[in-house]
Amino acid sequence: MKHIKTLNTRNLKESMKKGGCGECQTSCQSACKTSCTVGNQSCENNN
Amino acid sequence: MIHQYKNNGYNIVLDVNSGMIHIVDELVYDIISLYESHDVDTIIEKMMDKYSIPENAGLLEDPISKELILEGIDEIRQLKEDGSLFTEDIYQNYISEFKNRETVVKALCLHIAHDCNLACKYCFAEEGEYHGRRAIMSYEVGKKALDFLIVNSGKRRNLEVDFFGGEPLMNFQVVRDLVKYGREQEKIHDKHFRFTLTTNGLLLNDDIIAFANEEMDNVVLSIDGRKEIHDHMRPSRNGKGSYDIILPKFIKLAESRNQSRYYVRGTFTRNNLDFSEDVIHLAELGFKQISMEPVVSLPEEPYAITEEDIPVICEEYDKLAEYMIQSKKEGRSFNFFHFMLDLSGGPCVAKRLSGCGTGTEYLAVTPWGDIYPCHQFVGEEEYLLGNVDDGIKRDDLVEGFKHCNVYSKDNCKDCFARYYCSGGCAANSYKFHNNINDTYDIGCELQRKRVECSIMLKAAELDGEE
Numbered sequence: 001m002k003h004i005k006t007l008n009t010r011n012l013k014e015s016m017k018k019g020g021c022g023e024c025q026t027s028c029q030s031a032c033k034t035s036c037t038v039g040n041q042s043c044e045n046n047n
Numbered sequence: 048m049i050h051q052y053k054n055n056g057y058n059i060v061l062d063v064n065s066g067m068i069h070i071v072d073e074l075v076y077d078i079i080s081l082y083e084s085h086d087v088d089t090i091i092e093k094m095m096d097k098y099s100i101p102e103n104a105g106l107l108e109d110p111i112s113k114e115l116i117l118e119g120i121d122e123i124r125q126l127k128e129d130g131s132l133f134t135e136d137i138y139q140n141y142i143s144e145f146k147n148r149e150t151v152v153k154a155l156c157l158h159i160a161h162d163c164n165l166a167c168k169y170c171f172a173e174e175g176e177y178h179g180r181r182a183i184m185s186y187e188v189g190k191k192a193l194d195f196l197i198v199n200s201g202k203r204r205n206l207e208v209d210f211f212g213g214e215p216l217m218n219f220q221v222v223r224d225l226v227k228y229g230r231e232q233e234k235i236h237d238k239h240f241r242f243t244l245t246t247n248g249l250l251l252n253d254d255i256i257a258f259a260n261e262e263m264d265n266v267v268l269s270i271d272g273r274k275e276i277h278d279h280m281r282p283s284r285n286g287k288g289s290y291d292i293i294l295p296k297f298i299k300l301a302e303s304r305n306q307s308r309y310y311v312r313g314t315f316t317r318n319n320l321d322f323s324e325d326v327i328h329l330a331e332l333g334f335k336q337i338s339m340e341p342v343v344s345l346p347e348e349p350y351a352i353t354e355e356d357i358p359v360i361c362e363e364y365d366k367l368a369e370y371m372i373q374s375k376k377e378g379r380s381f382n383f384f385h386f387m388l389d390l391s392g393g394p395c396v397a398k399r400l401s402g403c404g405t406g407t408e409y410l411a412v413t414p415w416g417d418i419y420p421c422h423q424f425v426g427e428e429e430y431l432l433g434n435v436d437d438g439i440k441r442d443d444l445v446e447g448f449k450h451c452n453v454y455s456k457d458n459c460k461d462c463f464a465r466y467y468c469s470g471g472c473a474a475n476s477y478k479f480h481n482n483i484n485d486t487y488d489i490g491c492e493l494q495r496k497r498v499e500c501s502i503m504l505k506a507a508e509l510d511g512e513e
Contacts (some may be wrong), residue, residue: 003072004126005071012066019396019398027469030314030384032421034343034472040387044205
């Protein structure tokens with residue numbers, strides 16, 4: 001496209017198919033403790 | 048729903064519900080804002096009007112023409128057809144079903160010591176005592192907590208345990224013994240413990256560093272940045288600063304972990320609204336994993352962040368983002384926790400919308416074995432869920448947390464950042480509104496700014512690769 005560059009992003013709708021396994025880290029377990037930062041957690045579902 | 052904004056020279060369009068991010072030129076940026084509410088002829092007319100003015104014409108690479116506008120409209124149409132622009136929120140029922148599932152406990156915050164050798168002025172744990180008494184966790188209580196976690200974790204294999212306080216190194220032998228016990232139990236039950244240690248560093252020594260490197264998946268090191276800032280808010284019990292004692296230890300620990308699997312983590316307050324300087328200070332000391340969070344405190348505290356501080360803080364986030372781009376160019380890149388964003392491998396939508404797990408998947412255990420929804424609720428007696436001997440006794444409270452998510456909060460409905468914060472921190476909501484289904488407005492404003500900066504950094508990364 002000439003006018004638009006799209007970043008390489010996983011479409012959230014697609015993640016409904018195999019999402020929700022719950023193996024990922026709890027956000028407060030990383031370095032939050034006083035906020036809630038979920039967008040930076042990694043997915044651990046390898047399927 | 049879309050969110051469009053300009054930052055650091057980038058025109059950014061976030062398609063909120065798909066999470067897709069588009070970097071667009073000036074013309075398409077304008078067309079997108081009109082696309083859903085105007086017909087093609089009106090869009091053409093408006094764009095011709097705007098870009099025929101010489102000062103605007105210079106913003107475009109090509110001279111304005113009907114063909115150019117139609118070309119932009121066509122690209123927008125393609126994205127819409129591909130499901131990456133103007134998408135609808137289709138997740139409400141999905142999340143409701145997801146939240147209704149039987150949950151397992153996957154993480155515990157173990158309050159190893161309700162005691163501390165520092166007297167930090169902003170401590171939500173009230174210098175370790177959490178509105179209660181000083182106490183340290185016994186090995187027996189800790190063991191029961193780990194057993195509780197194993198029994199209640201269902202099929203989940205990775206279990207997380209944070210050794211927290213107060214200051215957990217004041218009860219380090221118990222930490223050591225519990226890790227040993229956990230390692231024995233994980234073999235028996237086919238589980239894997241991921242341990243985290245959160246420490247102020249005063250008692251760190253080579254022996255503990257070696258142990259942490261062997262056993263801890265993550266180590267969180269509390270430091271607020273510049274010496275004067277740190278020492279002002281984090282004095283020891285005799286009133287002296289702690290910076291000079293902890294810094295060499297933190298540097299040593301970070302190096303010995305190859306600058307990974309740790310965070311130096313600070314809190315900024317109204318006393319240092321120029322907190323980008325504190326992050327930069329830590330980066331210049333060589334730390335590569337940095338977190339710096341705004342203090343969360345009621346407005347009567349002199350150091351509290353108030354609404355009027357928001358514009359300054361937002362500018363600081365911009366300043367920090369620009370510094371990070373420059374650092375990366377110079378080969379000195381580092382991670383800032385709140386700007387980290389995994390676009391291609393990040394969390395699924397279920398994770399993003401269902402809340403942090405407090406009160407269901409994530410629980411906190413006090414030194415005497417009481418269970419609370421999370422570390423921030425400890426000491427709030429109305430949120431006492433049970434204890435490690437008898438398990439969870441307040442299913443009614445757990446049920447409340449189970450249904451706490453983005454869709455239970457009115458303020459999240461129109462917020463573009465809801466897929467990044469999962470509805471925000473329930474404890475902060477409780478602190479400011481006395482219920483868990485509200486939002487902490489200052490925190491929300493700052494969260495939105497951080498999401499904007501994080502996305503801009505990704506755009507800059509793409510730019511750098513091209």
